[in-house]
Amino acid sequence: MFTGIVEMIGEVKEFIEQDTSDVGGYGSSIVITKCELILSDVHLGDSIAVNGTCVTVTDFNSTDFKVGVAPETLRRTNLGELRPGDKVNLERAVAGHVRFGGHFVQGHIDTTAEILSITPDGNAKTFWFQPKDSEILRFVVEKGFIAVDGASLTVIDVDEEVRKGFSVMLISYTQEKIVTASKPVGATVNIEVDLMGKLLEKQVTRQIDNQLKGQLNNTLGSMIDKAIDERMKHIR
Structure with missing residues (x-):
């Protein structure tokens, strides 16, 4: 989970297509450099958001880190367009002891x-x-x-x-x-x-389906009504 508060801008050092050197196997990898700030507490397997995309650290040193990129990620995001010298937004996964300054960001690009x-x-x-x-x-x-x-x-x-x-x-x-x-x-x-919007839509859609089928659950219905009321307060 991330906050959407970008910690720093890094630079693409290398884009490796058909990389077989990682544990993850055959696929693509990206090496990002000039990012000492976020590597002081990094571990193999950590999640870092690169341009908002949650990817896994497969290798690192004091200045660079490497991530594997799956074919689905390349299809859904702009990571496949990156080339050496391109700048990218970077954010580490949120820690429990920090202030939450943005909003809940999964790192799953729509x-x-x-x-x-x-x-x-x-x-x-x-x-x-x-x-x-x-x-x-x-x-x-x-x-x-x-x-x-x-x-x-x-x-x-x-x-x-x-x-x-x-x-x-x-x-x-x-x-x-x-x-x-x-x-x-x-x-x-x-x-x-x-x-929140996607979760709300799913619950409302399910509730409407239940109503149409004559299977209205009053408890769930009241929960949805309450959730909608609370959400509208924030929007206003």
């Missing part, structure tokens, strides 16, 4: 998105994104959470009809701390929607 536009607004910038899978927009709400390349951001607006996307605003501080700020229009980012 889809990628294309940057549609970048508009300056004072010293901030508004980014519009169009997801490759537009179905995820049902989980994206104004002022809700979303993870873009692993960074926890607040949704400014959602347009499901024309742009088929959503926007976020990056303040000047955030622009210095995440890779998204330096990406151009047309570039690809990783998207993970708020887990």
Whole structure:
């Protein structure tokens, strides 16, 4: 589990296709360098989010670490586009003793998105994104959470009809701390929607199905009603 608070920006040192040297076997690997800050307490098998993608450390030294990348990960994320010299957002898995500054981020990417536009607004910038899978927009709400390349951001607006996307605003501080700020229009980012939305949809859908089948569970129904009320309080 992660918070979406990017700890540092690392640099891709090597992308190894068809790597057979790792314990994980035949697949791809990425070596990331210039990341001493997050390697002081690293262990083999630890999880690190690379551009918001939860991957496993298979080798490391004082400055570099290596992760294995499965074919499904390459299909779902922008990691397959990385080349030596590219910058990436990095975050270690959250520890129990730290403040939780962002939102619950699993590191399981839902889809990628294309940057549609970048508009300056004072010293901030508004980014519009169009997801490759537009179905995820049902989980994206104004002022809700979303993870873009692993960074926890607040949704400014959602347009499901024309742009088929959503926007976020990056303040000047955030622009210095995440890779998204330096990406151009047309570039690809990783998207993970708020887990709470997916869980809520599943429970509501199941409850509706039960109602249609005449199998309404009053206890579950009251739990869902309470959950919806609590969620609406936060949205307001």
